[in-house]
Amino acid sequence: MSGAVWRASRAAVKRRRVQTVVIGLVVFCSTATVLLALAVISAARAPFDDAFEAERGSHVTALFDPAKASAEQLAATAHRPGVEAAAGPFDQAVVTIPADWVGRPPGPLALVGRPDPASAPVDRVELLAGRWASAPGEVVVNNPGGGAASRFVGTPLTTNTGVKLTVVGFATDMSQSSGGWVTPEQAAALHPTGRQMLYRFTDAATEQQLTTSLANATEGLPEGAVESGQSYLVLKQAFSAGADAYLPLMTVFGVLGLVVAALIVGNVVSGAVISGYRHIGVLKSIGFTPRQVVTVYLTMVSVPAVVGTVLGTAAGWVAAGPILQAAFSGISTGTAVIEPAGWLPVATLVSVPLLAALAALVPASRAHRLSAAQAISAGSAPRAGRGLKVQRWLSGTRLPRAVSLGLGQPFARPARTALTMAAIVLGVVTVTVTTGVTTTLAKSMAAPDRSTHIDVQTSAFSENKIAPRLTPEQTTAMLHTTPGAEQVSVRGLVRVGILGQPQLVFADFYGGDAMVDHRRLNVVEGRLATGLNEIEAGPAFLDQHGLKLGDRVTLVLEGRQTTVTIVGKEIQGNANAITSNDATRALLTPDPHVVEYDVKLAVGADAGAYQKAVTGADPSLSASVVTPGTEGSVVAIQTFSTTFSALLSVVAALGVFNTLLLTIRERRRDLGMLKSIGMTPRQVVAMTITSVAWQGVVSGIVGIPLGILVHRLIVEHVRIIAFPDSMIDVWGAPLLAALALAGVAIAVLGALVPARSAARLPIAEVLHNE
Amino acid sequence: MSNDHDGTTRPDDAPFVVELSGVHKEFGDAKALDGVDLRIRAGEAVAVMGPSGCGKSTLLNMVAGLDRPSSGTVRVQGQDLGGLNENGLALFRRRNVGMIFQFFNLIDDLPALDNVALAAQLTGTTARQARRRALELLDELGVAHRKDVYPAALSGGERQRVAVARALMNRPALLLADEPTGALDSRSGEQVMDLLIDLNQIGQTLLIVTHDPNLATRCASRLVEVADGKVARERMLEASS
Known part of the structure; x- marks a missing residue:
């Protein structure tokens, strides 16, 4: 690159500070999103294969x-x-x-x-x-x-x-x-x-x-x-079961992130080139060759794109570690190393700037073809009007003129408007999917009752290693007679064999008053395993053992065996765990293997006094008030969804921000003139916000049904959780109404700053410069 | 009694439309206006001339409420512009001032008629009423037949006539013109000058900033010469048309 080209490029970057920052920010957010998505997708498979092959x-x-x-x-x-x-x-x-x-x-x-x-x-x-x-x-x-x-x-x-x-x-x-x-x-x-x-x-x-x-x-x-x-x-x-829960969601967010990134980067970059036509004309008129002009513009875009990519890759890399840890927590990873694949940063560092350069190349090649005179006049000579019929019709309506002008503005640049709207639509899809997923998960975790529960753990399950003073039967009786108790249920946990299967599985045996611990997982298909020789299991267990409701398996423990029927499918659950009842346990072992008790307190009972009484009766027991818990992977999914939703919404809002910035730059003269004939700052803001708010409304109309569809696809493909229809159909009228505002919110969020800058545009300076 | 540019007389007790008193304007270290005093009575046509960078456009911006003085007072139609916020200045311009520019500043996406109607529509006038009034003005200025044409397809003279029509839309007390013939060929320039003279003849107060002595002498009854941000000289002009 010659000195003149580099100096012109550097000057262009410096002069367009806001545009440079916007390109950098968009690329930063997009790169981080893409890297995170790819990290989880690749981590779900590669580590097992690598470790498995290393161990032969x-x-x-x-x-x-x-x-x-x-x-x-x-x-x-x-x-x-x-x-x-x-x-x-x-x-x-x-x-x-x-x-x-x-x-x-x-x-x-x-x-x-x-x-x-x-x-x-x-x-x-x-x-x-x-x-x-x-x-x-x-x-x-x-x-x-x-x-x-x-x-x-x-x-x-x-x-x-x-x-x-x-x-x-x-x-x-x-x-x-x-x-x-x-x-x-x-x-x-x-x-x-x-x-x-x-x-x-x-x-x-x-x-x-x-x-x-x-x-x-x-x-x-x-x-x-x-x-x-x-x-x-x-x-x-089984190894990727936890990650499988994330895969549909991460794939959707990954694809959304890629598409939004491509759209916004393309829009931002091409807008930068188009708005610089006059500058291009000047460069050509002083002797820059067409190729040098293209180089100036590619450099102008590449500098912030490269900085954004590097920072986005670093941020994505830093975030990928904890996210993968969460995704694979509780999974037997063996010798597999769960970390983001080394090729990911290389992939983003190469592909994202390439994408930005490609996006810039199309309009830059247009600049390449323009003659100097054409390019210069593109910035000052009157343009042939565009979107004329719509603007004409709007000017004759009863709408306030600032509003009708705003409504007509996007028709002057239909391609830019289409790209911006596409970004808002994807932003709305993201927000809708996130809302749907989190609402579904919240429903799945809703506590079945609002009573206070005390969780009493035996020494087998807690850090408290004091020798027990009471037998399980005595403990149950004590918990019943301690003032405040309404119901006491018992949970036993033991590993059992399944005939024909080499691996042992965890079996939860519930007994006591209600036969149902309040934390016991919901059965979404079939019924609770409360009868003799009945079990229930989660979708991951059934999936991985090739079993279905109604199938029979033989449990083996301590030399005894009993054949049980699968009568219920739980909403989720460990791939190596089943649930049954105390009567079935008694067929396999006389030891109840109690690990904890669940005590439902009567209304108004003193939870603190109850806890104290329990530990006083047997110091080996540890008692705590149960707070509505959240399952690890569920929390992680909610965290992902929210993070990605925020990231993509910010990217979409940045797209709107950039579009308006370009529009305002192009229409400086018009804005100055409108203000000179008496358009108030408030009317300027109204006009500018209206120009994108209606795009937000349309984006909501398009994006919400798409988001609902994607939400359904995701929740139906989370293999470790079987959501019933009641948890999938979360779309009430108030929620839909709130979502309809999402597009408008994204649009207005992106429009606020440019609208205010338009309102503050110095008229004298603008009109004098023209 | 004073002579107007066409030789008719104007009462000396006509109210002042513009009153500038000790107006200073600095841009950083540069002084654009340095204690300007200027008064313009209703019905007067005043031309401001001076070399580039002397402050004449800044003076016009002060009167139009497009810019604020660093010190001094600017009163237009009895209203002290220094006491108005941005919103107040916008309303002031809407009601009291019409502006025409060297490069017309028409909106490319609107046809001539809607460009003119726009100024009235901002005040809340209905589209139908605004278009009716705009058409009358275009007719008076001889470009009604071009009402549906977009700016890009109008000649320079036609564009400036449309711009004048827009400036007159809200019946302003003061018409400000910044190099109104600067971007026109001589024939179109003559037409615009005639138009300004006609407007002044029917009582429109004019303040014209120009480099063109011909425009000043033909259209104005008084010439204000500005140099280094100060009013260097004022003189009455003989009618030439």
Whole structure:
């Protein structure tokens, strides 16, 4: 770039400070939005794949009946066609762990006998703390949350059969092949009930391929030898379940962000070029070549665009970390690293300025073609009128003239008006979607009653590790007789096995007075599991286990089993959790495994006195007044929605701001003249705001139905939450009326400052300059 | 009794339409007006002349209420403009002043008729009434046949006639003209001068800022020469038309 071109570009940037700031701000907000959206979308998949491949994860973790298939037969399956690699066979035994053992709920724990897997062909389990089990009596515990838990190394474990083990390490694996690992000798001593094989197949892209590959590998084994086969695709789906909740929303916001950014950047940039035609003419008249003129304008736009992109990328990057943390909280991430992908900043840093430059290129090439004389006259000679019929008709109406002038103004620049309106429409869509999503979520979290509840936690569930003074039955009786109690319900929590499934699931057993804890999740399909051998589960559990209402599964606990029917679908819930009742629990275990009680207080009861009485009766209990809680992912979704809505609304308002700024600059002479013949400042403001307010109204009419449609699409595709129609249909007349104002609000918000600047335009200066 | 530009007489006791007293105007360190005193009676036609940058346009802006003096008082139609806020100044201009400019300042998106009607419509006059009055004015100025034409398709002279019609729309006490013939060819310039003379003959008070001695001597009865922000000389002019 020659010195003259650079100097002209620098002068243009300096002279158009407001325009430069607007371009920078629009690009900043758009870049941050796009980066956040892409971060969540990419994080939902890539980390699992990366970590899984690094560990050479098991495509299928198969469990065999040792009575039907010998170790030699299983070892031979490793060499069957289609098997890329295999590890095993390993003996698997199931032991029962007591309450309050290394911070886990009580229940069965599958232990696999494996030598150090650091260089195994499949499932290279990663050690998090301590060391691998090298001698009988040592156990390494799987810690799927990924935390080191080194403080528990050395903790003893006495199994239900009296075998004594010591925790020597914690490990994790993406394949989730076991609850813990011991030496092969120790596994054999634990009376194994199964043999494990870990396979990697050459064709493993789909469930169908996995089923076929496993069938090929196990061909020739006796019938019934394969007890179960856990697919890595199910784990992958479980891994992204939390993020899946965000995906539809983030995808919508990501796409909206991209489109709004493209529209506004295009509008802002092309407007900057069009409004600079006179300047272009001057440059050409003093000897700038057409190419140099284009360079000046591209540079003028690129400087703020690059600054906006860099800052937007930085802001998006900083925000992406906490947002991803929220999205993946509570998910077994194993060794997967949840962080924004490294290519994201590169992508935004390259693509966004390119988008701005492309947007500038179209009008700049027009400037390229204009002769110097044409370009100069574009700024001063009378223009042929545009939108004439509309303006003529408006001037004959009974509307105040300032209003009719404002209404007609946008017709003079139809393309600019269309781009601005498109941005407002998208802003309205965003606000509508956000309002819909947050209203739906608020409804889903609404407390079923307004009574005061006391949450009483046992030592199994709280940090309070004092030995209990009362038995569960005595505690229930005490809670009933303590003054103020109206109802007492009990919640037991234990991990149970499901026949044919290698992983254990959490089971909540509710009992007591109401059989329904006030925090218990709503059932949106079917009914509450209050009868014997009935369970309910969330959509994620049903989805990932391929189950539906009416299906029957067999629960296994402490050597007992019972077959239960799925009678209810909960609104949401953990992908590895089911809900049942105390009577069903009694079929599996005599221990109620109580972790907490819910006490509904009578109206007017003293909650403080009740809490005090409870902890006085048994200091191992901790009691607290329940405040209407919010589920983590729900709060996160609301936070996202609000953040994105605010971002996109600001971008849309900036679009309006810029459009008006350009219009005012172009119409300075007209404004000066209107003021010279007696248009008051208030009339100028009214005219300017009217020119965009009606666009806001039209945008509302277009944007609200679109937003309602998008809201429905989102809530119907959040796979971990099943919203009933009553929670989806949130659109009452008052809400729609409020939303109708959203477009106007965005438009007026963007118009206020330019309108005031138009009202303050110095007439003498404007008219003198012309 | 005094001579008017056409030789008719004007009573010396006609009320003052414009009264400037000790008006100063500074733009930073630069003095645009430096203690200007000027009075214009109703029906007078006054031309202000002077070299570029002498302050004549600033003087016109003060009288039109487009700008405020740094000190001194500006009274138009007995109203002290210094006491008016922006809103008050807008209403003042609407009721008392009509302006014509060198570059016409018509709105490109409105046809001639609506450009003229606009000034009345801002006061709340209905569109029908405003258009009727605008058409009368265009007719009087000889451009009624161009009422539906947009500014871009009008000749320079026609544009200035439309601008004059707009300036007269609200029957202003004072018509201000800033280089009204500066952007016109000689023939169109002559036509506009004739128009201003005609207006003054029927009692319209005129204040014209110009570089053109021909315009000043033909249209004005009094010439005010401004130099370095001060009134350097005032003299009565002989009628030349």
